[in-house]
Amino acid sequence: MGPFGRTRPSLARHGLLAVLVTAALAASGISSAARAADADLVRNGGFEAGLDGWTCTSATTVKSPVRSGASALRATPSGSDNARCTQTVTVRPDSQYTLSGHVRGSYVYLGATGTGTTDVSAWTQSALDWQQLTTTFRTGPTTTRVTLHTHGWYGTGAYLADDVSLTGPGADTGVPPAPPTGLRTGSVTSTSVALSWSPVAGATGYAVYRDGTRVRTATGTSVTVTGLTPDTAYAFQVAAVNDAGESAKSATVTATTASGTGGGSADLPPHALVGYLHASFANGSGYTRLADVPDSWDVIDLAFGEPTSVESGDIRFDRCPAAQCPNVESDADFKAAVKAKQAAGKKVLISIGGQNGQVRLTTTAARDTFVSSVSKIIDEYGLDGLDIDFEGHSLSLNADDTDFKNPKTPVIVHLVQALKTLKAKYGDDFVLTMAPETFFVQLGYQYYGTGKWGGQDPRAGAYLPVIHALRDDLTLLHVQDYNSGPVMGLDNQYHSMGGADFHIAMTDMLLTGFPVAGDANNVFPPLRPDQVAIGMPATANAGNGHVPPAEVTKTLDCLTKKTNCGAYATHGTWPALRGLMTWSINWDRFGGWEFQRTFDGYFG
Numbered sequence: 001m002g003p004f005g006r007t008r009p010s011l012a013r014h015g016l017l018a019v020l021v022t023a024a025l026a027a028s029g030i031s032s033a034a035r036a037a038d039a040d041l042v043r044n045g046g047f048e049a050g051l052d053g054w055t056c057t058s059a060t061t062v063k064s065p066v067r068s069g070a071s072a073l074r075a076t077p078s079g080s081d082n083a084r085c086t087q088t089v090t091v092r093p094d095s096q097y098t099l100s101g102h103v104r105g106s107y108v109y110l111g112a113t114g115t116g117t118t119d120v121s122a123w124t125q126s127a128l129d130w131q132q133l134t135t136t137f138r139t140g141p142t143t144t145r146v147t148l149h150t151h152g153w154y155g156t157g158a159y160l161a162d163d164v165s166l167t168g169p170g171a172d173t174g175v176p177p178a179p180p181t182g183l184r185t186g187s188v189t190s191t192s193v194a195l196s197w198s199p200v201a202g203a204t205g206y207a208v209y210r211d212g213t214r215v216r217t218a219t220g221t222s223v224t225v226t227g228l229t230p231d232t233a234y235a236f237q238v239a240a241v242n243d244a245g246e247s248a249k250s251a252t253v254t255a256t257t258a259s260g261t262g263g264g265s266a267d268l269p270p271h272a273l274v275g276y277l278h279a280s281f282a283n284g285s286g287y288t289r290l291a292d293v294p295d296s297w298d299v300i301d302l303a304f305g306e307p308t309s310v311e312s313g314d315i316r317f318d319r320c321p322a323a324q325c326p327n328v329e330s331d332a333d334f335k336a337a338v339k340a341k342q343a344a345g346k347k348v349l350i351s352i353g354g355q356n357g358q359v360r361l362t363t364t365a366a367r368d369t370f371v372s373s374v375s376k377i378i379d380e381y382g383l384d385g386l387d388i389d390f391e392g393h394s395l396s397l398n399a400d401d402t403d404f405k406n407p408k409t410p411v412i413v414h415l416v417q418a419l420k421t422l423k424a425k426y427g428d429d430f431v432l433t434m435a436p437e438t439f440f441v442q443l444g445y446q447y448y449g450t451g452k453w454g455g456q457d458p459r460a461g462a463y464l465p466v467i468h469a470l471r472d473d474l475t476l477l478h479v480q481d482y483n484s485g486p487v488m489g490l491d492n493q494y495h496s497m498g499g500a501d502f503h504i505a506m507t508d509m510l511l512t513g514f515p516v517a518g519d520a521n522n523v524f525p526p527l528r529p530d531q532v533a534i535g536m537p538a539t540a541n542a543g544n545g546h547v548p549p550a551e552v553t554k555t556l557d558c559l560t561k562k563t564n565c566g567a568y569a570t571h572g573t574w575p576a577l578r579g580l581m582t583w584s585i586n587w588d589r590f591g592g593w594e595f596q597r598t599f600d601g602y603f604g
Helices: 024-028 331-343 364-381 410-426 464-469 500-512 549-561 585-590 594-603
Strands: 059-062 072-075 085-090 096-113 120-138 145-151 159-168 184-188 193-196 205-210 213-218 222-225 233-242 253-256 272-278 299-307 347-353 385-389 431-434 533-537 579-583
Touching: 072 145, 145 159, 184 253, 193 233, 205 222, 213 222, 272 585, 272 594, 299 364, 299 385, 299 431, 331 347, 331 364, 347 364, 347 431, 364 385, 364 410, 385 410, 410 431, 410 464, 500 533, 500 549, 549 594, 579 585, 579 594, 585 594
Parallel strands: 272 299, 272 579, 299 347, 347 385, 385 431, 533 579
Antiparallel strands: 059 072, 072 159, 085 145, 096 120, 096 145, 096 159, 184 193, 193 222, 205 213, 205 233, 233 253
C-alpha cells in the first residue's frame, strides 16, 4: 500500500502464548491494606441480569446448574465458533488486577486482552464440577480499558461460567450517563435497519441492542444494524456509555425487514468504513487483533495474501509470526473473530498483493492456480470475499492494447477470468473489492497503451479493463488517493495530494466517467456511487497524502451535498457515495482512531 505500508514478514509460524501467573500479587509488593480498597469491576459477573454487560456468541443464561445466585452463563461452541463472551472494563494505568471466575466443562478459558503489558489467560482441560480459574496482570502505563473474555473450544460441547470478577483499583469515572431518548427507525431493507436517537450529555459512545443482545457500538447518534434476516421482526434499544459504565436502555422500537434474499454488496450499510488490517506482518503501527477492531469498521481487508513467486499464481496467507507480533492470537481465536465480525454484519476479506506481493498471471495454469489457492484461503478462514491490491508491475499493457473494452494482455485477461470464476463459485454473497493506485486508473485519462502514446509507462490506466469487465460483479472500488504524483482531472488541470480538491477531482472522474487517452469515442463509463469509496491514509505515517479531518469533511460535503467545494467543480452530486477506505486500521489505532472518528462523526 505504499512505502510506509509494511515490512516483509518472516515465514516462521507463530505459537500460542498462554501465560498463567499466580504469584504476581505477592511479587508486586502491594500491601493488604491497599488491596482492601480494591473493587470488583465486572458488571453482572454472576449473570443474574442475563447477558447484560456482556457481548457473546452462541450463549444464554440458565437457572441450573449455577455456582451461586439464580443464574449462570451457558455457551455452546461449534465447529466454527468457540462461544466467546467479552466485557470491556475501565481500569487504572500501572495497577495490579486479579481476574477470577468459576467454570464447568471441557477446555474452558478465562482471560484478559488489551492489558498494555502481557495479555493473560487461565484454562481447564476438564471440570466436571465448578472449578475456579484465576490469573493476574498489571496494566500498562497508559492503559485505561481492558477486555475480559471467557470461551470454550470448537465442537467440545457447552460450558458454564459464573461469578466472574476483576478485583483491583477502580478508576475515578464518575457516574454513567442518562438513558437515550428519541430512538426511532429510518431506512429498512431486507437485511438492515437504520436507527437514530437524541444525544445524551456526558456520553462518550452508545451501545446498540437487538432483541436484548448488544450487537454493536457507535460514537455518534445513528447507526445501521446489518446482517439481518429478511421478513423478520426485530426489537432495538440503545444505551449511553461513558467511563463510569452504561446507562439503562432506552425505550424499545421495532422494525420488520423487507422480503428479499440479501447478501453481496446490498448487505453493506449505506455508508461503509473500509480498512486494511495488518494480519501477516508487523511494522511501527503495532499488531492489532481482529477481535479488537472496533465496530465502526464495516469491511476489514486482511493484508496480505502473497504469491510464492511472481508468476506462479499460488497465493499463501501466512499470519504474523509470534516473533514479530508477540500478542498475535491463535488460529482458532482468529477464525472465531472472523465469525464474530460476520455475526455483527461485517465483511472480512483476504487482500491479495500489496507493496511486496507482485502477482502476474501470465498463463492459464497460473490463472487456475490462483483460483484454487485463493479459494483455499477463503474456505479455511470462512471469509466473505477478495480484495485485489495489485501494485508494481502486476498489471501492465501490451503496446497494441489500446481498447479497454477488449483487452488482449494475458495478465489482464487471466485476472478477469479468475475473478469471474471465483464470483461464480461463491455466488451473489461474494464480496469483490479493488484498491488500485491512481496511476492505474485516473492516469488512463491521459495515457492508455504504450503504442498510442509513445512509450508512456505501460501500467498507466492498466486497471481500467479489469474494472470495466467486472463492473457488474464489483462490490467496491477504493482507489488509493495517496503515494501519488499530480494527476489531471476532468478540468484538464493537475491536482496534487494534500487537500480535499485532489480527492474530489479523482472521485468525480470515477462517478462521471472519462474519455480514455483523450479519445472521445472511447469513454470509460461511470461507476455507481454505491460502488465507490475514497482511499486515504489514516495518518501521516501511513503514506504520502494524508489530510486532516477538516479536509475529509470538505471532500464528503462536496461530493455528497455539493457544498463546501473548493476550486474543482464536480459534475454531479452523489449522496449514495459508499464511504471511505484507509490504510490502515493499525495506523488509525496508532493515531488515536482519528480517521474512524471522522467517519463516525460524519455518517454516524
